[in-house]
Amino acid sequence: MCGMMASYRILSTLANGQARRNLFGPVDREQLQVEYQAALRKDLEEASQRWGFDFISDKPLESSDFQWEGVPGTRVPLLYRTCMLGQAEGQRAPGTAAVIPKRGRVELPQSDKENIPRTPERCVLNMENWEKTPERRESAGVKRKQTNITDFYQAKRRVVGMPRKSGE
Amino acid sequence: MELLCLEMDTIIRARPDPNLLCDDRVLQSLLTIEERFLPQYSYFKGVQKDIQPFMRRMVATWMLEVCEEQKCEEEVFPLAMNYLDRFLAVVPTKKCNLQLLGAVCMFLASKLKETRPLTAEKLCIYTDNSIRPQELLEWELVVLGKLKWNLAAVTPNDFIEHIVRRLPLPEDKLALIRKHVQTFIALCATDFSFAMYPPSMIATGSVGAAICGLQLDSADQSQWGDNLTDLLAKITNTEVDVLKECQEQIERVLVSSLREGRQQQQQQQQTQRGPSGKGLDELDQSSTPTDVRDVNL
Structure with a gap:
């Protein structure tokens, strides 16, 4: 990984001035991780309360101001389907240099590329729970009162559903 | 390495958009929403x-x-x-x-x-x-x-052009004024006493401080009419007294940070003369925060 070393060296020299410094001493990594997990859990709890939905077990809460209704994954706009990013990345072997002519720019190998911010892997699992709409058709007996966001996409459904090959 | 160097230069910026800068509604909207952030x-x-x-x-x-x-x-x-x-x-x-x-x-x-x-x-x-x-x-x-994913907060910088455009300022000084205003705004951001001030007030106070600091207001008294502060206060609907106080506060922070900066520099120069001081002088010059030292007082 000689390329990686080179770019690391450039970064180090860039940050070699007095600005590079640790302000408040060492960070307690374990404690930080504990606090991070707690913060995420708290966010999730707050979201559960707000939306009346248990995002972990994927079920609506008993005491909810909302009426939840399952919608099949295929009816959800492409944007809201899970792990589009992950799939696209998985297709490319890690470390392979990819050239994207459309942008007129040579992409660095994945490992070398300065981080394109990604959701940390541990969170991806959570995100899946967040974004998956439950497919429980049998509960559709409940009369719908609320406008569903997918209502606005029905006319375009087929277009959106088509695999987008161009440019990708 | 060369590739990286070349890439550094291709920063793409949008040109100033007159539709945004010349329309009074934009300034009014900024003033309306700024408190939310x-x-x-x-x-x-x-x-x-x-x-x-x-x-x-x-x-x-x-x-x-x-x-x-x-x-x-x-x-x-x-x-x-x-x-x-x-x-x-x-x-x-x-x-x-x-x-x-x-x-x-x-x-x-x-x-x-x-x-x-x-x-x-x-x-x-x-x-x-x-x-x-x-x-x-x-x-x-x-x-x-x-932050509830509300990232597009209004900053004092959003007001600079709107304020500067409404003032009778000499064309050739505009770039310098902007630079100084930006420096003052950055300075305010380092000081907690400004953290709760609306961004428009910080921007207005900074423009006032920049113009006074460059002594543009005394060069031609007549063009300012009665008072620069009154004019500034009108632009962003700020109360004159509050604005005056804000501007003075900015000037005080500037003075104290200049003093601190000088002390720090002396300390650094002393430590640099120590064992491995070579080459650090250059870095010191380029990374001195802001152009505060260039501000005329």
């Missing part, structure tokens, strides 16, 4: 137990230096400080995590405002590797949640 509490008097005001200044100074050294767009630093204050107003934070928070806020502000944002690796190096990129990315998510 202010931190809700003076957090040192309640939420924060471990963090002291001087620590905020330490992390702010560090953030400013990083932004300067990385040649970030001017609004990145004030925006990052807005995120920091809004987070600290709601989340009790430990001293040892404050630099991580500062790095996360720069990371977010840079991504929102720049075509070539700061990277997580770079920011971690600036913390002297006391944090890891993975931790930065994890806490990015936490901070985003606490």
